[in-house]
Amino acid sequence: RINGTRLWSTLMAMAEIGATPKGGVKRLTLTEVDKAGRQRFTEWCEALGLKVRVDAIGNMFARRDGRDPTRKPVLLGSHLDSQPTGGKFDGALGVIAGLEVMRTLNDLGITTEAPIELVNWTDEEGSRFGHSLMGSGVWAGVYTQDKVYGLKDLDGVTVGEALDSIGYKGEHPAKPFPADAYFELHIEQGPFLEREGKQIGIVTGAQAQVWYDAVITGQDAHAGTTPPSTRKDALVAAARVIAKVDEMMRARGDDGRGTVGRLQVFPNSCNVVPGEVRFSIEFRHPDGAEIEGIAKSFPAEVKALVEESGCSLELKELFVIAAQPFDKECVDLVRQAAARLGYPAREIISGAGHDAVYVARLIPTAMIFTPCKDGLSHNEAESILPEEAEVGCQVLFEAVVARANR
Amino acid sequence: RINGTRLWSTLMAMAEIGATPKGGVKRLTLTEVDKAGRQRFTEWCEALGLKVRVDAIGNMFARRDGRDPTRKPVLLGSHLDSQPTGGKFDGALGVIAGLEVMRTLNDLGITTEAPIELVNWTDEEGSRFGHSLMGSGVWAGVYTQDKVYGLKDLDGVTVGEALDSIGYKGEHPAKPFPADAYFELHIEQGPFLEREGKQIGIVTGAQAQVWYDAVITGQDAHAGTTPPSTRKDALVAAARVIAKVDEMMRARGDDGRGTVGRLQVFPNSCNVVPGEVRFSIEFRHPDGAEIEGIAKSFPAEVKALVEESGCSLELKELFVIAAQPFDKECVDLVRQAAARLGYPAREIISGAGHDAVYVARLIPTAMIFTPCKDGLSHNEAESILPEEAEVGCQVLFEAVVARANR
Ligand SMILES: NC(=O)NCCC(=O)O
Numbered sequence: 001r002i003n004g005t006r007l008w009s010t011l012m013a014m015a016e017i018g019a020t021p022k023g024g025v026k027r028l029t030l031t032e033v034d035k036a037g038r039q040r041f042t043e044w045c046e047a048l049g050l051k052v053r054v055d056a057i058g059n060m061f062a063r064r065d066g067r068d069p070t071r072k073p074v075l076l077g078s079h080l081d082s083q084p085t086g087g088k089f090d091g092a093l094g095v096i097a098g099l100e101v102m103r104t105l106n107d108l109g110i111t112t113e114a115p116i117e118l119v120n121w122t123d124e125e126g127s128r129f130g131h132s133l134m135g136s137g138v139w140a141g142v143y144t145q146d147k148v149y150g151l152k153d154l155d156g157v158t159v160g161e162a163l164d165s166i167g168y169k170g171e172h173p174a175k176p177f178p179a180d181a182y183f184e185l186h187i188e189q190g191p192f193l194e195r196e197g198k199q200i201g202i203v204t205g206a207q208a209q210v211w212y213d214a215v216i217t218g219q220d221a222h223a224g225t226t227p228p229s230t231r232k233d234a235l236v237a238a239a240r241v242i243a244k245v246d247e248m249m250r251a252r253g254d255d256g257r258g259t260v261g262r263l264q265v266f267p268n269s270c271n272v273v274p275g276e277v278r279f280s281i282e283f284r285h286p287d288g289a290e291i292e293g294i295a296k297s298f299p300a301e302v303k304a305l306v307e308e309s310g311c312s313l314e315l316k317e318l319f320v321i322a323a324q325p326f327d328k329e330c331v332d333l334v335r336q337a338a339a340r341l342g343y344p345a346r347e348i349i350s351g352a353g354h355d356a357v358y359v360a361r362l363i364p365t366a367m368i369f370t371p372c373k374d375g376l377s378h379n380e381a382e383s384i385l386p387e388e389a390e391v392g393c394q395v396l397f398e399a400v401v402a403r404a405n406r
Numbered sequence: 407r408i409n410g411t412r413l414w415s416t417l418m419a420m421a422e423i424g425a426t427p428k429g430g431v432k433r434l435t436l437t438e439v440d441k442a443g444r445q446r447f448t449e450w451c452e453a454l455g456l457k458v459r460v461d462a463i464g465n466m467f468a469r470r471d472g473r474d475p476t477r478k479p480v481l482l483g484s485h486l487d488s489q490p491t492g493g494k495f496d497g498a499l500g501v502i503a504g505l506e507v508m509r510t511l512n513d514l515g516i517t518t519e520a521p522i523e524l525v526n527w528t529d530e531e532g533s534r535f536g537h538s539l540m541g542s543g544v545w546a547g548v549y550t551q552d553k554v555y556g557l558k559d560l561d562g563v564t565v566g567e568a569l570d571s572i573g574y575k576g577e578h579p580a581k582p583f584p585a586d587a588y589f590e591l592h593i594e595q596g597p598f599l600e601r602e603g604k605q606i607g608i609v610t611g612a613q614a615q616v617w618y619d620a621v622i623t624g625q626d627a628h629a630g631t632t633p634p635s636t637r638k639d640a641l642v643a644a645a646r647v648i649a650k651v652d653e654m655m656r657a658r659g660d661d662g663r664g665t666v667g668r669l670q671v672f673p674n675s676c677n678v679v680p681g682e683v684r685f686s687i688e689f690r691h692p693d694g695a696e697i698e699g700i701a702k703s704f705p706a707e708v709k710a711l712v713e714e715s716g717c718s719l720e721l722k723e724l725f726v727i728a729a730q731p732f733d734k735e736c737v738d739l740v741r742q743a744a745a746r747l748g749y750p751a752r753e754i755i756s757g758a759g760h761d762a763v764y765v766a767r768l769i770p771t772a773m774i775f776t777p778c779k780d781g782l783s784h785n786e787a788e789s790i791l792p793e794e795a796e797v798g799c800q801v802l803f804e805a806v807v808a809r810a811n812r
């Protein structure tokens with residue numbers, strides 16, 4: 001069995017890197033804090049005799065050899081980057097639990113048939129450069145490396161520059177290598193497992209998403225002298241769009257998701273009618289057809305809305321992620337492990353995007369969810385119990401070892 | 407007569423300090439760029455033999471002695487700070503035209519009866535620290551110096567620190583000294599003079615205003631997993647407030663003004679439901695009773711609106727400026743000068759706030775407006791003709807000299 005105490009104390013050690021006053025974590029991708037987390041992770045891997053290799057987008061792979069050198073490796077992992085005001089477990093749980101799997105294999109002197117590789121994917125969150133699942137997306141060939149290198153954060157720093165500045169533009173090419181399967185443990189980040197008293201979520205797939213970048217252009221003008229009839233207020237127009245996104249979400253009931261999470265106003269001065277607003281928009285739904293429908297109709301609808309306010313809109317579709325089912329056999333390994341161990345479990349569709357979603361396009365993939373307090377995530381108050389981490393890690397261990405030994 | 411060519415080239419020289427690529431000016435108050443503008447202004451004054459004194463809030467006074475040492479000085483001036491994407495003339499016209507008045511008096515060897523003092527008020531715009539008319543407000547006793555020293559910009563720098571860092575916390579107390587009258591030349595920043603083909607606006611007063619700081623608190627949450635029913639989206643709530651402010655403005659017809667100019671989202675990440683939004687709100691109206699009515703009813707109305715969205719609101723009234731009539735005698739001097747010079751003129755109420763509004767609480771005050779292209783201001787495209795500047799400056803000269811010699 002895995003060691004729950006060791007797992008928890010390693011999670012807490014990682015949570016110190018970028019710890020925030022309110023008990024959360026700020027470990028934004030490709031910053032000095034992320035670098036510190038990566039270095040810590042490398043030390044832990046090397047202490048187990050695992051060599052870490054880094055690819056050109058900063059994805060990290062720590063390999064434990066198997067008995068049969070002709071077998072493709074089983075991958076497991078998640079991400080160590082966080083939101084600006086993120087929690088201790090989103091991502092870190094999957095990586096640190098993977099480390100605990102490796103430690104337990106060492107402790108028990110087990111050599112699996114296939115090799116096992118523990119992965120830390122770069123920039124899963126998407127909060128700095130606006131593209132979630134970046135490292136896994138490049139690995140899986142969803143984005144080209146060149147396109148991703150050119151993405152900029154709000155200060156104009158590119159992904160390429162950020163990789164260089166923390167020294168994590170690795171020499172291995174950022175592209176898929178032959179691999180047998182991928183398993184990822186993650187907190188649910190939603191309310192269902194906790195509400196139903198389940199310890200394990202058997203993730204059968206992930207919902208569809210579409211993300212946009214929007215720029216509304218109006219005209220800077222004096223707030224005291226410019227009459228209503230001549231105003232072109234980009235923020236008033238943006239407010240209409242925000243209300244519409246919320247309305248579209250609510251029209252789809254409990255499964256609807258629609259969010260404007262990032263927004264900047266220019267020139268951003270109390271007494272200036274805003275001439276420009278830049279913001280993000282994203283929609284999600286478990287039914288891929290809903291997202292396809294939105295992707296078709298939304299651009300024209302929202303353009304009309306903005307133009308009614310006397311402004312103009314530039315809307316760029318950043319990406320569409322189709323609804324992604326996971327691999328039946330791998331999902332069964334998760335189901336069987338939970339059943340064998342006697343943990344209450346249920347099937348679940350992931351509301352969040354995960355690296356597993358892109359990896360699943362190439363190799364058999366499954367995910368394991370564990371509950372989190374009040375379903376709260378992307379929040380410094382994100383919280384889980386040590387037993388919940390332990391249960392999830394034990395299922396991960398069994399599923400990975402079963403796959404590697406089949 | 408004043409020298410229109412010299413006036414224009416001095417205006418253009420000042421516009422080089424903080425010039426923006428789009429032809430505007432960014433000379434934010436108490437920055438290094440503002441310091442450069444202040445130093446240039448000092449050199450120009452000293453070249454005329456005028457001594458410049460600086461008070462504790464950074465207001466600058468350049469004195470030209472009169473014949474009668476018992477007479478109180480006549481003040482004239484405006485401000486050299488600008489909006490983040492401001493124009494070349496908002497504020498600078500009044501200061502540089504004041505300088506041209508001094509130069510012309512020197513050229514003509516005129517000694518006025520009363521002394522004349524040219525003023526550059528600190529932070530008229532309010533865009534950095536959120537309080538417009540700051541320097542004149544402290545001088546006139548509307549704000550205490552201590553309160554103002556503690557105001558912070560978005561980076562947390564206080565007014566006191568900013569004054570120290572550019573070396574403009576002067577030794578003279580920031581409080582009123584005996585003065586006879588104040589005259590300020592400014593661009594209209596609105597459409598009326600241009601529309602009616604008038605060269606001079608005889609400003610009879612300024613409209614009323616109320617400014618607020620608002621903070622909406624919701625809950626950071628994951629955009630992919632958080633269902634509509636449990637969201638507390640601070641940006642959706644803010645969008646309702648923005649729409650309401652706009653609606654309140656439009657309900658008051660062409661005289662209505664209501665603006666959210668500054669807004670920040672936290673944590674500002676694409677896939678996080680925003681947990682906090684901070685923003686400014688301001689309303690203006692020529693009829694003071696309208697603003698009094700808003701100040702009474704708006705806080706409760708907007709609180710209810712935000713709470714309907716599941717969030718909470720903290721609303722701080724920053725200040726109310728009552729409608730301010732200017733001094734009849736000083737206004738008449740402007741009217742007479744325009745008539746004598748044969749410039750088409752009309753009476754006008756100022757839509758913008760001006761240092762003259764606070765100064766008028768203490769001493770007889772008047773303002774002169776000149777047209778600006780398309781009524782556009784607080785915009786890099788702000789534009790006036792050299793003849794318009796010359797005409798305004800000539801009226802300023804005549805009104806000031808008439809007052810000083812009466
Ligand atoms: N797991 C997680 O929070 N991923 C962030 C990417 C997204 O779902 O937007």
Ligand SMILES: NC(=O)NCCC(=O)O
Binds near residue numbers: 531532
């Ligand atoms: N004149 C001018 O633009 N003043 C700024 C203060 C204000 O009216 O808000």
